[in-house]
Amino acid sequence: MVVLTIGTVLVSVISSVRAKNRLKSQNQKYQVLAHLANEYLYEYNVRTNDLQLSEKYGQLFVTEGSLNSVAKALRKFLLTDATGDSRESIIELPLDNDRRGFFRAVNHRICDHHGRTETIIGKLIDISEAVAERDELLFKSQVDGLTGVYNAATTRDLILKRLREKDPEALDAFIIIDCDDFKRVNDTHGHLVGDQMLERLGNSLKKVFRKNTIIGRLGGDEFCVYWSDVPSLSPVYRKCRQFSRHFQDGTKGMAVSVSIGVAIVKEGED
Known part of the structure; x- marks a missing residue:
């Protein structure tokens, strides 16, 4: 009876060791596959908030600070996800050098x-x-290929979105810019020069109108700027004059000018 009991225990121990070895081997295979497939394994204990990361994390998050930031963000994500039903989610994590992955x-x-x-x-x-x-x-798909500003469709969508979300008390400005005698420039200097002039116009707009603006090309030589939350008309006029000078300085010798119109968008106006 004693011998039988010892034998049973030995069989049980041997089976347990073999099972652990199989599990260890299986885990090693998963680690190798994850390495080859650009995957990063983890195990999170919800009760203890303990997070175990595979060694491969050290290849992507090379500094201790970035690894700690990732662990913190992943814990927060998993703790929230533990109460849901989703099996797959997209998560954004901080990398080194202020990059995001x-x-x-x-x-x-x-x-x-x-x-x-x-x-x-x-x-x-x-x-x-x-x-x-x-x-x-x-x-x-959203940007005009020549000038680098938004194309007409995207400009319209962004402005409509702003109008829907706009605070009734906010003051916005809508600026229309038209290049004078653009046809003459094309006819006299050729389409290549005309394209360069439009490109210059787009660059000048992006240089001068930076914050809280939607800059778009409506078509041909017509552009617009939608400026959100302007404090008053004075800075709008000042920026328009600054843009005109900046654009003309880059097109000297061509006698090119622009026409600018400004409309104020406020509560009660469509």
């Missing part, structure tokens, strides 16, 4: 017998390049 978090919850989340195991998949490519495509 985008990751897809894939989670699996382990619950206790009451159905409460006890542990979350998961992985972060780096999708920063895909997000950057998407943002670049979105930017290109």
Whole structure:
């Protein structure tokens, strides 16, 4: 009987050791696969707030400060996510040198017998390049290729959005800019010079009108600036004069000027 008991215990111990070895081997395989697939594994204990990160995190978050910031942000995200039902989410995390990275978090919850989340195991998949490519495509779809300001459709959408969200007490300015004798410039100097002049006009607008503005090309040689929350008309007129000088300084020898119209947007006006 004693021998049988000892034998049973030995079998149990051996089985347990083998199971642990299989689990360790499996975990090592997951680590290797995660390394090859640009994935970052983690395990989060909801009760103790303990977060375990795989060694690979040290390759992306090279400083202790950035690693601590990521751990803090990930804890906050997982603690919030522990009460929800989502298995995949997009999370933005701080990288080194004031950069930001985008990751897809894939989670699996382990619950206790009451159905409460006890542990979350998961992985972060780096999708920063895909997000950057998407943002670049979105930017290109919104911007006029020649001048670098918003195209007509985007300008309209952004202005309408501002009008919907505008505080009734806020004062906005809508500025229309038209290049005088643009057809003459095209006919006399050629379309290449005409395009360069429009490009210069766009650069001057971006240089002078920087804050709280929507700058767009409405079509041809017609541009606009929608300026939100202007304190009064005085700075609007001052900026218009500054823009006119800046633009003409860059087109000397061509006798080019611009016409500028200003409208004030306030409560009760469409």
